Amino acid sequence: MSVIELKNLTKRYIVGIQTVNALKGINLSIEKNEYIxxxxxxxxGKSTLMNIIGCLDTLTKGNYIxxxxxxxxxxxxxxxxxxxxxxxxxxxxxxxxPRYTTSENVMLPLIYAGVSKKKRIELTEDAIKNVGLxxxxxxxxxxxxxxxxxxxxxxxxxxxxxxxxLADEPTGNLxxxxxxxxxxxxxxxxxxxxxxxxxxxxxxxxxYAHRIVKxxxxxxxxxxxx
Numbered sequence: 164m165s166v167i168e169l170k171n172l173t174k175r176y177i178v179g180i181q182t183v184n185a186l187k188g189i190n191l192s193i194e195k196n197e198y199i200x201x202x203x204x205x206x207x208g209k210s211t212l213m214n215i216i217g218c219l220d221t222l223t224k225g226n227y228i229x230x231x232x233x234x235x236x237x238x239x240x241x242x243x244x245x246x247x248x249x250x251x252x253x254x255x256x257x258x259x260x261p262r263y264t265t266s267e268n269v270m271l272p273l274i275y276a277g278v279s280k281k282k283r284i285e286l287t288e289d290a291i292k293n294v295g296l297x298x299x300x301x302x303x304x305x306x307x308x309x310x311x312x313x314x315x316x317x318x319x320x321x322x323x324x325x326x327x328x329l330a331d332e333p334t335g336n337l338x339x340x341x342x343x344x345x346x347x348x349x350x351x352x353x354x355x356x357x358x359x360x361x362x363x364x365x366x367x368x369x370x371y372a373h374r375i376v377k378x379x380x381x382x383x384x385x386x387x388x389x
Contacts (some may be wrong), residue, residue: 166230166326166358167193167216173224174211174381185211187381188225193327193360198353200361200369200389203378210331212378213362217250217329218242230326247275251320251328255335257312259304259319265291266300269319276323290318294348310341317348327358334368346371 172189175182186208193199203209214220215227218234221242226235234245252258259268266287273283291300294314304312313333320328330349334342346368353359353373361372369375370389377384 164195165192165228166195166197167191167360168228169216169225170228171225172212172215172222172227174208174215174220175223185381186215186222189381189383191376191383191386193358196353196356196358198349198359198361198371198373200363200372200375201378202363202366202369202375203384204364206380207378208381209362209364209378213329213331213360216327216360217252218246247272248323249326251323251325253313253316253320253328253330253333255332257304257309257316257336259312259315261304264301264303265296265307265315265318268304268315269322272319272323286322290322291315293321294318308341309337310344313337313341313345314348317345317352321352321357327360328352330359330361332363332365333361334363334365342368 169189169191172186174186175184189212201209201212211220215222222235226233229245230249234242237245269290270283270287273286291297294317296311296314296318299307299311307315334345337345349359350371361368363369373389374387375389376386
C-alpha cells in the first residue's frame with residue numbers, strides 16, 4: 164500500500180519577474196515501510212519536494228495523496244493538522260526549544276494533539292527510552308551533545324506514530340562517528356515498521372537507505388533499489 168503517491172507534481176515560483184520551475188511533473192510512489200533517500204545537487208528541486216511531501220509547501224499542479232488522503236488542495240489549517248498527525252520531522256538543526264527539557268521537547272506534538280497528561284507522560288518515557296536517552300530526560304538542549312539532540316528530535320518525530328518520518332540532512336551538523344550512530348538508529352526505526360524518507364546530498368548517508376531517488380533540474384533522473 165502506498166503511503167505517498169505523487170502524480171504529475173509541478174511547482175512554480177515567481178521570483179521578481181522570473182518564473183522558476185522547481186518541479187516539472189514528478190511521479191513517485193512510496194510504499195509503507197520503505198526507506199528512501201532523495202538526492203540531488205543544489206537547485207535540483209529536492210528541498211522543494213521535501214517541503215511538499217512534508218505539507219510545508221503547496222504544489223502548483225498535480226496531486227499528492229498521503230495515506231489515502233488527497234492533500235493537494237487543502238487549506239493551511241488542514242495541512243497543519245495533517246503535519247502533526249501523519250508526519251514526523253527530523254531537521255539538520257534539530258529545532259528543539261532551548262528552554263525545554265528533553266521530555267518537554269518530545270512531548271510537544273502530543274500536547275498539540277490533545278492527548279491526556281497521563282498518556283503523554285507514558286508515551287514520552289517510552290519514546291525517550293527507545294532512543295537511549297532515559298538518563299537525559301531532564302536535560303535541556305545546551306546540556307546535550309549534537310548526537311543526543313538529534314536523538315531527542317527523532318524521539319519527538321516518532322511520538323505521534325506518524326505515517327512517515329521525514330528527515331532533512333539529519334547528519335549535516337554531526338561528526339562522522341555520531342552520524343553513523345544516528346543512521347544506525349534510523350535503521351532500527353525502519354526495522355520496527357516505519358516509513359522513512361531522508362533528503363541528503365551525501366552519498367555515504369544515502370547508502371543507508373534501501374532505495375535512492377535522484378533529482379536533477381526538477382525531474383527524477385534515477386530511481387534505484389539499493
